[in-house]
Amino acid sequence: MLRNLLALRQIAQRTTSTASRRQFENRVPEKQKLFQEDNGVPVHPKGGIADAVLYRTTMILKVGGTAYAMYELALASFPKEQD
Numbered sequence: 001m002l003r004n005l006l007a008l009r010q011i012a013q014r015t016t017s018t019a020s021r022r023q024f025e026n027r028v029p030e031k032q033k034l035f036q037e038d039n040g041v042p043v044h045p046k047g048g049i050a051d052a053v054l055y056r057t058t059m060i061l062k063v064g065g066t067a068y069a070m071y072e073l074a075l076a077s078f079p080k081e082q083d
Contacts, residue, residue: 035046044055 035043045052
């Protein structure tokens with residue numbers, strides 16, 4: 001039992017270590033340059049296909065959710081007939 005607790009403590013210390021095993025290159029300046037250039041293109045398609053798909057999916061869900069909420073509101077506003 002004690003051995004399991006010590007092993008768990010050791011694993012927890014390893015996973016919360018602040019030392020990074022891999023160093024990633026900073027690509028923020030490249031992205032800033034891409035998004036800030038004035039070429040007449042809106043922001044959402046500047047990030048590529050993934051951003052365009054994410055934007056369109058969000059718009060479809062937003063419009064669909066609004067339509068569904070309006071439908072449910074209209075349905076709830078009329079009382080049901082009791083037989």
